[in-house]
Structure formats: structure tokens, C-alpha cells
Amino acid sequence: MDHHACAVLEFERVCAFLENFAQSAGGRRMCRQTRPRVLLSEVQHLQQETSEMLAEIQQSGPLGLGGVHDIRGDVERTRIHNFHLEPEQLLRIAETLETAATMKMFFDGIQETAPALFRHAEPLCELRSLTENIRACISPRGEILDSASDRLKEFRRQIRSIRARIIKNLEKYLQDVDMNFAVQDDFITLRNSRYVIPVRSDRKTAIPGVVHDQSQSKATFFVEPLDILELNNSLQLTQREAQYEEIHILTDLTRTVQEQQQAILENLRILEGLDVINARACLSRAMHACRPTVSPDAEIELKQCRHPMLTARFKPVQADPADSSEQGSWTFDRLGIVAIDIIKKPNVSTLVITGANAGGKTVALKTLGLLVLMHQSGMHIPAAPNGRIALFEKLFADIGDEQNIETSLSTFSAHMARIKNALEAATPRSLVLLDELGSGTDPAEGGALAVAILDHLRTLGCTTIATTHLNLLKTYAFSHANAENVSVEFDPRTHRPLYRLVYGLPGFSNALSIARSIGIPDSVLEAAGHHIGHGDRHAAELIRALERTEKKFQQQCTILQMLQERSTLAQDACRRLLEAMQARRDRSMQTFEEKARAMLRESENRLRSIIKQHRQQLRQKPDSPSNADPLQQVHSVKRELYRHFPAKAPAAKPLERVEPGQRVTVVSLKKCGTVATVDTAARRAEIAIGNMRVKAGFHELAPAPRNAAPERTKRPHSPPPEHYEAIQETRINVIGLRVDEALPRIEKSIDTAIINGTHTVEIIHGRGTGRLMRAIHDHLKDHPQIARMVPGSAPAGTGGITRVELK
Numbered sequence: 001m002d003h004h005a006c007a008v009l010e011f012e013r014v015c016a017f018l019e020n021f022a023q024s025a026g027g028r029r030m031c032r033q034t035r036p037r038v039l040l041s042e043v044q045h046l047q048q049e050t051s052e053m054l055a056e057i058q059q060s061g062p063l064g065l066g067g068v069h070d071i072r073g074d075v076e077r078t079r080i081h082n083f084h085l086e087p088e089q090l091l092r093i094a095e096t097l098e099t100a101a102t103m104k105m106f107f108d109g110i111q112e113t114a115p116a117l118f119r120h121a122e123p124l125c126e127l128r129s130l131t132e133n134i135r136a137c138i139s140p141r142g143e144i145l146d147s148a149s150d151r152l153k154e155f156r157r158q159i160r161s162i163r164a165r166i167i168k169n170l171e172k173y174l175q176d177v178d179m180n181f182a183v184q185d186d187f188i189t190l191r192n193s194r195y196v197i198p199v200r201s202d203r204k205t206a207i208p209g210v211v212h213d214q215s216q217s218k219a220t221f222f223v224e225p226l227d228i229l230e231l232n233n234s235l236q237l238t239q240r241e242a243q244y245e246e247i248h249i250l251t252d253l254t255r256t257v258q259e260q261q262q263a264i265l266e267n268l269r270i271l272e273g274l275d276v277i278n279a280r281a282c283l284s285r286a287m288h289a290c291r292p293t294v295s296p297d298a299e300i301e302l303k304q305c306r307h308p309m310l311t312a313r314f315k316p317v318q319a320d321p322a323d324s325s326e327q328g329s330w331t332f333d334r335l336g337i338v339a340i341d342i343i344k345k346p347n348v349s350t351l352v353i354t355g356a357n358a359g360g361k362t363v364a365l366k367t368l369g370l371l372v373l374m375h376q377s378g379m380h381i382p383a384a385p386n387g388r389i390a391l392f393e394k395l396f397a398d399i400g401d402e403q404n405i406e407t408s409l410s411t412f413s414a415h416m417a418r419i420k421n422a423l424e425a426a427t428p429r430s431l432v433l434l435d436e437l438g439s440g441t442d443p444a445e446g447g448a449l450a451v452a453i454l455d456h457l458r459t460l461g462c463t464t465i466a467t468t469h470l471n472l473l474k475t476y477a478f479s480h481a482n483a484e485n486v487s488v489e490f491d492p493r494t495h496r497p498l499y500r501l502v503y504g505l506p507g508f509s510n511a512l513s514i515a516r517s518i519g520i521p522d523s524v525l526e527a528a529g530h531h532i533g534h535g536d537r538h539a540a541e542l543i544r545a546l547e548r549t550e551k552k553f554q555q556q557c558t559i560l561q562m563l564q565e566r567s568t569l570a571q572d573a574c575r576r577l578l579e580a581m582q583a584r585r586d587r588s589m590q591t592f593e594e595k596a597r598a599m600l601r602e603s604e605n606r607l608r609s610i611i612k613q614h615r616q617q618l619r620q621k622p623d624s625p626s627n628a629d630p631l632q633q634v635h636s637v638k639r640e641l642y643r644h645f646p647a648k649a650p651a652a653k654p655l656e657r658v659e660p661g662q663r664v665t666v667v668s669l670k671k672c673g674t675v676a677t678v679d680t681a682a683r684r685a686e687i688a689i690g691n692m693r694v695k696a697g698f699h700e701l702a703p704a705p706r707n708a709a710p711e712r713t714k715r716p717h718s719p720p721p722e723h724y725e726a727i728q729e730t731r732i733n734v735i736g737l738r739v740d741e742a743l744p745r746i747e748k749s750i751d752t753a754i755i756n757g758t759h760t761v762e763i764i765h766g767r768g769t770g771r772l773m774r775a776i777h778d779h780l781k782d783h784p785q786i787a788r789m790v791p792g793s794a795p796a797g798t799g800g801i802t803r804v805e806l807k
Contacts, residue, residue, distance in 0.1 A: 001035070001036045001038075001373065001376075001394065001395050002394065002395055002396050002397070002421075004397070004418070005369065005395045005396055005397040005433075006036075006373060008397050008399050008400060009366055009369045009370045009373060009397055009399075010309060010366075010370070011370065011373045011374075012032075013308075013309055014308055014370065014373075014374060014379070015031055015032055015033075015034050016032075017283060017308065017312065017330050018031040018034065018276075018279050018280065018283050018379070019031040019032055019279070020329060020330050021278070021279035021282040021283055021286075022275050022276065022278075022279040023063075023065040023066050023068065023275055023278075023279075024065055024066075024068035024069070024070070024271065024272055024275045025069070025070040026068070026070050026072070026268065026271075026272035026275070027065070027068070027272045027275030027276050027278075027279060030272055030273070030275075030276045031276055031279055034276075034377050034378075035377065036372075036373050036376035036377045036395075037376050037377070037378075038376065038391070038392075038393040038394075040294065040391055043294070043375070043376050043378070043391060044294065045116065046280075046377070046378025047291050047375070047378055047380075048116045049116045049117060049120065049277045049280075049378065050277060050280045050281055050284060050291070050378055050379065050380060051291050051380075052113070052114035052115075052116055052117045053114075053117060053277045053278055053280070053281035054281040054284050054285060054380070055113070055114070056110065056114060056117070056281075057278070057281050057282065057285065058285065062278055062281075062282055063103070063106075063274065063275075063278045064099075064102070065099060065103075065271065065274065065275045065278065067095040067096060067098060067099035068096055068099050068268070068271045068272065068275060069092040069093075069095060069096050071089070071092050071093050071096055071264070071268060072265065072268060074089045074092070074093065075093065075257060075261055075264050075265055075268075076261075076265075078254050078255075078257050078258035078261060079258060079261070082251070083254065084247060084250040084251040084253075084254040085250060085253070085254045085257065086142075086250070087138045087142040087143065087144060087250070088142045090134050090138055090250070090253055090254075090257070091134070091138055091140070091142060093134065093257060093264065094130075094131050094134040094135060094138075096264075096267070096268060096271065097126070097127050097130065097131045097264065097267065098131055099271060100124050100125070100126065100127075100267040100270070100271055101124075101126040101127075101128065101131070103121055103124060103270075103271065103274060104121060104124040104125075104126055106121075107120075107121035107122070107124075117274075117277070120270065120273060120274065120277070121270060121274065123266060123270060124267055124270055124271075125263045125266070125267055127260055127263060127264070127267075130256055130257065130260055133253060133256060134253060136148070137249055137253060144246050144249060144250075148246075148249045149245060149248075149249055151245050152242060152245040152246065152249065155238055155239075155241050155242035155245060156242055158238045159235065159238050159239055159242060162231055162234055162235045162238060163195075163235060165231055166195045166228050166231045166232065166235065167188060167195070169225070169227060169228050169231070170188045170195060170197055170225070170228065171188070173197055173207065173225065174186050174187075174188070174197065179206070179207065181200075181203060181206070182199055182200055182203035182204075182206035182207055183197060183198065183199060183200070184198040184199060184200045184219070184220045185198045185220070189222065191212040191213040191222045191224075192212050192213070193236065193239075194212060194224055194232045194236070195224070195228065195232060195235075196212055196213070196222040196223055196224045197222070197223060197225070198215075198220045198221070198222055198223075199220065199221045199222070199223045200219065200220065200221075201214070201218060201219055201220060201221055204221045204223060207223055207225055208225065208226050209223040209224050209225040209226050209229070210223065210224045210226070210229065211223055211224075212224055277378075280378055280379050280380070283379060283380075284379065284380035286330065286331060286332050287306075287308065287311070287332045287380070287382040288332070288382065289379070289380035289381055289382045289383070290380055290381065290383060290384065290385045290386075290387065291380050291381075292375060292381060292383065292387035292388060292389040293386070293387070293388050293389070294388075294389065294390070294391050295346075295388045295389060295390050295391075297346040297390075298344070298346060298349075298390040298429075298463055299344065299345065299346045299388050299390060300342060300343065300344040300368070300388065300389055300390055300463075301342075301343050301344075301387060301388040301389075302341070302342045302343070302368075302371065302381070302383045302384075302387045302388075302389060303339075303341050303383060303384040303387060304339040304340075304341065304383055304384040305339055305340050305341070305342050305367050305368075305371060305381075305382065305383045306332075306337060306339050306367075306382040306383070307337075307363060307366065307367045307370065307382075308332065308370065308374075308382060310334065310337050310363075311332040311333065311334045311337050311382070312330055312331075312332055312334065313330070313331050313332070313333060313334045314328055314329075314330055314331075315328050315329050315330070315331050316328035317329070332382070338360075338498070338499040338500065340360065340363075340364055340367065340499065340500060340501050341500075341501060342364065342367065342368050342371075342501070343503060344390075344463065344465075344484075345484070347481075347482060348482055348483065348484045349457075349458050349461060349462070349463060349464060349482045349483070350454055350457070350458050350463075350464045350465075350466070350477070350480070350482065350483040350484070351464070351465045351466070351483075351484055351486050352454075352466055352467075352468065352473050352474070352476060352477050352483065352484070352485055352486065352506070353365075353465065353466065353467045353468075353486045353487070353488065353501070354467070354468060354469065354473070354474050354485070354486070354487050354488075354506045355487045355488030355489075355490060355497070356488060356490045356497045358497060359488030359489075359490060359497035359498075359499065360488050360497060360499040360500075360501075361435075361467040361488055362399060362400075362435050362467060363499075364465075364467075364488075364501060365397070365399060365433045365435055365465060365467060366399065368431075368433070368465065369395060369397055369431070369433050371383065371389070372389065372392060372395060372431060373395070375389055376391065376392070390431075390463065391429070392429055392430060392431040392463070393427065393429045393430065394425060394426065394427060394429070394430040394431070395430070395431045395433075396418070396421065396422035396425070396426065396430065396431070396432045396433065397418075397432075397433040397435075398415055398418035398419055398422070398433065398434050398435060399433060399435040400435065412439075412440030412441045412446075415436075415439075415440055419434065419453060422457075423453070423456060423457070426457060426460055426462045427460070427462065428460060428461035428462055429462070430460075430462040430463070431462070431463045431465075432457055432462055432463070432464045432465070433465055433466075434453075434464065434465070434466040434467070435466075435467050436467060436468065436469070437450045437453065437454075437466040437467065437468045437470075437473065438450030438468055438470050438472075438473065439468070439469070439470075443470060446470065447470040447471075447472035447473060448472070450466070450468065450470060450472070450473055451472060451473065451476055454466065454473070454476060454483070458480070458482065458483065474506035475506075477506070484503060484504065485503075485504060485505055485506040486501050486502065486503050486504075486505075487501070487502045487505050487506055488500070488501060488502075489501070489502050573754065576754045576785065576806075576807075577751065577754045579784065579785065580750070580751060580754050580784070580785045581751070583783070583784040583785065584747065584751075595644075599641060599644060600641075603637050603640070603641050606637050607634065607637055610630055610633045610634060610637075611630075613630075614630045655698050655701045655702065655703065656698070658675055658678050658685045658698055658701060659675065659678065660675050660676065660677065660678055661674060661675060662674070662675045663675075663703075663704035664685075664687060664701045664702065664703065664704055665701065665702045665703065665704050665705070666687060666689070666694055666696055666700060666701060667700055667701070667702050668696075668700060669689070669694065671689050671694075672689070672704045672705070673687040673688050673689035673690075673694070674687065674688050675687055675688075676688045676693065683697055683698045683699075684696065684697050684698070685697075685698065685701065687701075730749055730752065730753045730758050730760070730761045730762070731761075731762040731764065732745060732746060732749040732761065732762070732763055732764065733764040734746065734763065734764065734765050734772070734776075735764060735765060735766040737772075739771070739772060739775040742765070742772060742775075742776065743775070743776070743779055746763060746776065746779075746780070749761055749763075750783070750785065750786075750804070750806070753806060754785060754806065758806065759805065759806060760803055760804060760805050760806065761803075761804045761806065762801055762802070762803050762804070763776060763801065763802045763803075763804060764800070764801050765800055765801070765802065766800045767800040768800075773800060773802065776802065777789065777802070780804065785806055785807055786804055786805070786806060786807070787805045787806060787807045788805050789802055789803070789804050789805075790802075790803050790805070791803065
């Protein structure tokens with residue numbers, strides 16, 4: 001990526017945000033050195049690591065990497081001959097290795113859910129023996145323990161014993177009454193690492209010994225009595241032996257570190273890499289960022305984009321007053337920031353952004369450029385989910401005024417210098433951002449040059465986004481199929497920009513409106529209006545007409561989308577109703593079949609019993625008269641069986657003659673209607689039944705009953721679309737009904753709820769003996785359209801309710 005583009009887009013500020021979330025010195029250094037990648041495989045790998053780490057920290061919290069220290073220099077110095085590390089340095093190595101062992105154990109458990117992180121952490125070595133040796137020899141406070149070696153333990157025991165004897169002997173001088181005249185103070189101190197007592201300068205000969213020091217007032221001598229001289233010598237020699245043993249212990253530990261140097265440095269590299277991944281995930285969570293999909297055809301579709309610097313807010317924490325450095329963390333919750341949609345279709349290579357000053361054109365350029373750099377560095381971007389973004393191998397940005405007085409570089413020259421680099425190095429996979437293209441010189445010449453630049457970049461096939469105020473460039477996108485106009489939205493009533501992008505239309509600079517809002521006198525503005533050319537005014541009117549047409553089109557699209565959603569809702573309701581009816585039909589058929597089989601089995605058993613009794617009677621008493629006629633018994637069984645069959649309606653006499661206006665009954669529909677038209681030759685008629693027209697033959701018609709009321713034309717009654725969502729619940733009261741009366745009503749209520757798209761049905765059944773409630777539950781427990789049944793809150797005076805939730 002172009003270094004100047006990264007600088008002008010302030011990518012280092014994002015790296016500073018990222019550094020704020022790192023926990024180790026090496027991780028912070030790597031965050032500062034973050035650079036975008038250009039290979040698709042590398043970018044996808046980094047994004048996958050960030051996504052997996054984000055999922056882990058959302059579930060378990062950020063990784064604990066505070067124990068990772070910058071031990072690279074300490075480990076590399078172990079190669080020096082006879083060099084040994086200090087205890088504090090060895091402790092930092094041990095803490096780093098312990099963190100590596102913890103991370104190894106953690107990532108071994110997420111191999112299935114986070115394969116990319118598992119592969120990153122898999123090479124970690126635990127090196128438990130080295131860590132245990134360091135912990136066994138050095139205390140957490142950095143002191144070498146007595147248990148480090150037997151020799152050190154013995155030397156320190158001797159030191160304690162000799163020191164106790166010295167103190168005991170010196171205390172005799174301090175406690176001796178005869179020596180009070182010579183002792184200056186009642187304490188024992190050290191001079192030149194030897195134990196001494198303070199003696200008055202005029203009585204120094206009273207205690208024979210060696211003078212090691214004198215007080216600043218020269219009133220006190222520090223004297224080592226002769227009887228402890230040998231003890232002090234012995235203490236000095238033993239302490240030196242102990243120091244040699246400590247150096248020997250540290251040298252052995254350093255040699256062990258040197259032997260594991262490669263593994264330790266590899267662990268450090270992996271841990272610092274995990275720290276950077278963890279920082280990227282924490283930054284993503286703080287920004288509410290998402291991972292976009294990489295588009296292979298240079299498409300960009302990013303909704304609700306937010307520039308990180310606009311939403312960033314530093315949150316300081318209470319720190320040590322003596323520490324002058326400012327401590328805290330970055331949050332990204334600043335209010336009042338308007339998100340924008342950045343969209344570039346695959347068949348469009350050039351976007352020309354126009355509109356009012358301070359309307360957000362430059363911010364849109366910087367936002368897109370910075371999001372591209374963040375994405376290709378492995379960071380998630382602050383935009384809506386399911387976004388699409390292209391992968392670019394080069395990025396060029398000419399943004400801002402870069403004039404330089406020392407080098408005599410004017411504003412226009414600075415722009416041309418940056419554009420020259422882009423024209424020479426751009427490729428089809430490049431992103432070129434040009435701010436205020438064609439400005440800084442004569443508008444006519446600048447516009448012509450800008451058109452030529454866009455033509456050249458468009459011919460290369462690279463993605464170009466330019467902002468301008470030149471009318472020549474506003475018409476450029478209309479005359480080229482692979483270029484599109486974009487404008488920043490402006491409120492004509494408040495004369496303020498709305499900071500939103502409108503695609504397909506050029507925008508006005510609205511310089512006069514903005515000048516009026518600032519307070520420029522009206523006389524000046526009226527004079528300025530007279531100087532606007534007729535062609536410019538005509539172009540402005542055309543653009544305004546296009547804007548009005550675009551807004552009307554968008555409104556129509558919104559209405560169409562709403563109607564489509566409601567149509568989908570109605571289709572779903574019909575589908576659910578059909579499924580419910582089919583399920584109900586299947587249950588009815590199954591119930592009918594079971595009852596029919598049971599009745600047939602019962603009738604068959606009764607007939608067999610009658611035949612058996614008759615045959616038995618014939619064998620026993622063939623001539624005796626029978627008490628019961630077998631034929632009458634068979635007829636009785638037959639009548640009992642037919643009683644369960646539905647009664648047939650009496651056949652209506654078909655009509656021989658039909659005339660318009662005649663009231664007739666359509667036998668197959670069991671509906672009465674009025675004859676509208678008659679085809680006597682074909683013996684067919686068209687009958688109006690309410691709002692419905694039905695064609696039927698004369699043989700399918702019958703005279704209408706005399707008491708049949710005319711079929712009224714009914715208007716379809718359904719809730720208005722805007723109140724459709726309000727229909728969410730149906731309630732039915734079956735208290736006081738028998739089971740066979742309540743169940744059909746409940747079935748009908750459920751069917752009605754499915755048609756209306758209702759989510760729940762409340763059945764008020766009361767408590768009583770509980771027989772009705774149990775029957776309802778048994779009947780509905782296997783209903784295919786019911787998700788579950790739960791107790792509900794009953795209205796006053798009822799006492800029992802079941803809430804049915806539909807699928």
C-alpha cells in the first residue's frame with residue numbers, strides 16, 4: 001500500500017486504537033507496525049482469526065496475556081560465556097512460559113470451534129521443567145531460596161549462626177554497666193559490612209578494637225571489638241561463599257534457558273501474535289464492527305459505515321498522581337454521528353461525489369479508504385453486518401491541501417504530483433481516492449483535466465472515487481455507463497447538509513444557501529445570483545427535477561416492498577391454514593376409520609353370536625319354536641349400524657326451465673342464488689351468489705326454498721394492512737359447555753387464528769371438576785399447528801385458562 005495514502009487516511013490512529021487493547025510490550029509494538037496485506041489468502045486468514053477470537057472473548061472474556069514480558073533481549077544475552085541472568089529476569093521468563101502453558105491448554109480445547117486459532121497456538125511448548133526449576137530456586141519477590149541447593153542452605157545456616165553470636169557478644173558491651181561511660185548509643189550497626197558499636201570519641205581506648213568509621217560530628221567512633229574480629233571475618237568469608245553459590249545457581253538456570261532459547265523465543269512470538277489477534281477482537285467488540293465478505297468483482301456494499309475517529313472517545317481512568325502519563329481506554333460511542341452507505345456496483349468503476357460544502361464528501365472518501373486498510377489488516381470494520389468489500393493491491397489518496405512554501409509547491413501542483421503517481425502505478429486492482437478533483441486552477445481547464453484523468457483511470461479498470469464541485473464532472477457520469485453520480489443530501493428548509501449519500505443523482509454545492517445560513521448579507525447574495533449563468537441555472541433545474549423524481553421513485557419502492565411483505569405474510573397464513581385443514585382432515589379420516597372398524601367388528605361379532613345361537617338351537621331342538629326370530633335380530637343389527645350413517649338429503653327435482661331473475665339452488669354447493677344469464681341451447685345458466693358467479697347445468701339446479709333469504713353481497717372483512725400486526729391474540733370462552741360442544745368451537749377458533757396470523761389462542765374453560773380442561777388438553781396435545789400449551793392469566797370471574805401458542 002502507498003505510504004502517503006496510509007498517512008493521509010490516518011491509519012496510524014487506528015493502529016494506536018489497536019495498541020490500546022494489547023497487553024504485552026511486544027504485542028503493542030506489533031500493533032504499531034500493523035500493515036495491510038494484499039493477498040486474498042492472508043487477508044482471509046487474518047479475518048478468520050479475528051472472528052474466532054471475537055467469538056471466544058464474547059463467551060469467555062479477553063485472553064489473560066498480562067504475564068507475557070519482553071524477554072527477547074534477556075534470552076538472547078544467555079549466549080554470552082559465563083553470563084548469568086538476574087533473578088528478576090528469570091522470573092519474567094518463568095511467567096511468560098507459564099502463560100504459554102495456559103494458552104496451550106486453552107486453545108487445545110477449542111480445536112473444533114476455532115481451528116485457525118488452534119493452528120496458531122499449536123506450536124506452543126510448555127517447558128514445565130524449566131519453569132519449575134526457576135520457581136524452585138527464586139521466590140516471587142526475586143530472592144534466591146535456601147532450597148535452591150544444599151550448599152546454599154548450609155552457608156545461610158552458618159551465616160545466621162555467626163551473626164547471632166556476633167550480636168550476642170556486642171549486646172554484652174551495650175548492657176555492661178561498667179561500659180556505659182564509653183558507649184555513645186544503645187544500638188548495633190554495620191560499617192564496611194562488619195558489625196560495630198558506637199563509642200564516644202574521648203573514650204575510644206576503653207573498648208579495644210578496630211575503628212571503622214567516625215560520625216559527621218566527630219563525637220562518635222564506630223568500633224569493632226577485638227573479641228568479635230574473628231567472628232566478623234568468618235561471617236565475611238561465609239557470605240562470600242554463599243554469593244558464589246548463588247551465582248552458580250543463577251548460571252545453571254541461565255544455561256538451561258540458553259539450551260531452550262529457540263523454544264522460548266518461538267513461544268514469545270506466538271504469544272505476541274495472540275495478543276495482537278486478541279487486540280483486534282477487542283477493538284471489533286468496542287466498535288461494534290463486523291467482518292465483511294470479500295467481493296471478487298470489485299463490488300462494494302457497506303451499509304451504516306462509521307469513521308472510527310468520529311466515534312472515538314478517550315475514557316481516562318484514575319491513575320497515580322505521580323504518573324504524568326495519561327491512562328485510560330478508547331470507547332466508540334460518541335453520539336450524533338451519522339452513518340453512511342458506501343455502494344459501488346460491479347459494473348461501475350467510477351463514483352463522482354458532489355454536493356454542498358461541509359456535507360461529508362471528504363469524510364466519505366476517508367471512511368472508505370480507512371475501512372479498506374482496516375479490512376486488509378485483519379480488523380473488522382465498523383459497518384452493518386453482511387457487507388461486501390473488494391480487495392485492492394494498491395491504494396492512492398489525494399486528499400487535502402498539501403502546498404509547501406519551502407519547495408514552491410502550490411495547491412494545484414501538490415494535487416498533480418499525487419495524481420501523477422497514481423496514473424503511473426495504478427492497476428485494475430487499485431483504489432484511487434481523489435478529493436476536489438480539478439480544483440486549484442481555472443475551472444474550465446481544471447474540469448477538462450479532471451475528465452481526462454477519470455477517463456484514463458476508467459480505461460485502466462481501477463476503482464476511482466472523486467469529489468468535485470465542477471458542473472462538467474457532474475454530467476460526466478450521465479454520459480458513461482460505468483460511472484455513477486453520488487450526492488451528499490442537503491435539507492433545503494434548514495440549509496444544512498444531512499451527511500447522507502444519495503446514489504444516481506448529482507448534488508448542488510448550495511454555496512448561496514450556506515452563505516445565507518452563515519450570515520452573508522442578502523444584497524450580496526442577490527447580486528451573486530444575477531451572475532449565475534443561464535446554462536448553470538438550467539442544469540440546476542434539471543438536477544432538482546431528477547431529485548424529485550428519485551424521491552418519488554424511492555417512495556414507490558418502499559410502498560411496493562411493504563405490499564410484498566404483506567403478501568408474503570398472507571401467503572404464509574394461507575399455507576398454515578392449508579396445513580391445518582389437511583391435518584384436521586387426516587385426523588377426521590383416522591377417527592372415522594377407527595370408529596367404522598370398531599362398529600364393523602362389533603356388528604360382525606353380534607352376527608356370529610346370532611348364527612351360533614341359532615345353529616345350537618337347531619341341533620338341540622330342531623322342531624321346537626324359537627323364542628327370537630334370527631332374521632329379526634340380523635335386521636336389528638343392520639338398523640343399529642345404519643343409524644351411524646349420515647342421513648341423505650332428499651333429492652331435489654331438477655328444473656326443466658330456467659329464466660333470468662329466477663331464484664334457484666345450486667345443489668352441489670347447497671347455495672341459493674339468482675339466475676343472471678341463461679343459455680337455453682346448452683341448458684346452462686350463470687347464477688349470482690353474493691359476489692360470486694357460478695355456471696351450472698339445468699340438471700344441477702333446483703327450486704330455491706320459499707323461506708330462503710337472498711344471498712347478501714358481503715364485503716371482505718379483514719383488518720387494515722397497517723393494523724395487521726396488532727392482531728396477535730384470540731380468546732374463546734367455553735365455560736358451561738359440554739365436551740362435545742366445546743371441542744368444535746375450539747377447533748374453529750384455532751383455524752381462524754391461523755388465517756389471521758395470530759400467535760396465541762386463549763381458551764377459558766374454568767376449573768370445576770377438571771374434566772373439560774383434561775378433555776381439551778387431550779384433544780389438542782397432538783395438534784400439528786400447536787407449539788405448546790401453557791397456563792394463562794384468567795380474567796376476573798373465570799378461574800381457569802389455557803394459553804395455546806401456534807407454530
